[in-house]
Amino acid sequence: MTRALPQLLIAVAALRLVAPGFNAWSAVPARHATHPEPFRTLDRTTITLSSKGDELILELPPMDLPAGSVVEPPASLGEFPVNGSLYGFRAEVLDAHGRRLPIELLHHMNVMNPNERELFLPISRRLLAAGKETGEVRFPWLLFGAPVRAGEQVLANAMVHNPSTESYHGVRVRLILNYVPERRPWPLFSVLPWQLDVGFPVGDKSFDLPAGRSERSYEGSPAVPGKMVMVGAHLHEYGRAIELWDATTNELLWRGEPSTADPGEASTIPIATFWGLKGIGLPITPEHRYRVRVIYENSTGHSIPSGGMGVIAGIFMPDRKAVWPATNPSDSLYQQDLRHFKRTGKPTSAPVSHSHGSH
Secondary structure, eight states: OOOOHHHHHHHHHHHHHHSTTOOSSOOOOOOOOOOOGGGTTSEEOEEEEOTTSSEEEEEOOOEEEOTTEEEEOOOEEEEOOSOEEEEEEEEEEEOTTSOBOOGGGEEEEEEEEEEEEOSSSSSEEEEEEEOTTTOOEEOOTTTEEEEEOTTOEEEEEEEEEEOSSOOEEEEEEEEEEEEEETTOSOOSEEOEEEEEETTOSSSOSOEEEOSEEEEEEEEEOOSSOEEEEEEEEEEOTTEEEEEEEETTTTEEEEEEOOOOOOTTSOOOOOOEEOEETTEEOEEEOTTSOEEEEEEEEETTSSOEEEEEOEEEEEEEEEOTTOOOOBOOTTOHHHHHHHHHHHTOSSOEEEEHHHHSTTO
């Protein structure tokens, strides 16, 4: 995903050649007043600067993970401690003694900003998503960064699953975030994370996977015009492909297929980057509708409860004059999504086979 420095400089130079007068600083969403009332009952997430100085640690409260179970604790609340621009992240799972556990225990971790709008829906904006197959995600720090500010609220939740016969105690799910401090001359472009899910608009994003071939899709229009700079995706087992379409023109914009993995290892979908000598970004506009479509081939001969999922995510560069719409805490869709994300109450636990089939 990263490129050598000379290639980055060439790309920037080329962009300026093909787009004279282009302002390298893209629009960013307006910063709105926070809405603390819905979050008072939430645990606080530990977000601290690491000793290296160029990393942030976002860590969820510890939980117990019994053998053969899936655990979904309530969401946690935190605040960024610094101003800067994020350009990469990786996930870790640790035990109570700080020992690193197999990343396969992490089904997914989601981080969102409850005070800013998602690109395709009037719900809270998703910042990051990681799973066992995600690996390390980085984009060129010289070119792109997602701005964050000190005091900015984030909500985070996770699902961990333990198919083994060994129980773990004090398990902590952690994200290590790479960032560039404020007042550096880079990154050149401010970008925003975005997400589009076949499970939109709200509720559980996994679905029961029928036997044989099946498809699922969702369509929506972006709130503001801009360019998609990077696209990645998450599928469950038996997923064959996930696609992004311009539904208005019936044009396939991107298709991702899982790579071949060694036995016991998670398959990954290669991340697509849209930059080069001719410019940066894949243009999208509110006047068009866009479709995410996922295709599965379940060869087991039976339905798999919660065995399907299809989400694409990436980074988005709004047009310079774009004004990001404010969130509306009284919107019913916003409230439903927030309640679902928070998972208020006690941590839930279920046998692996009841929650995600063979995934």
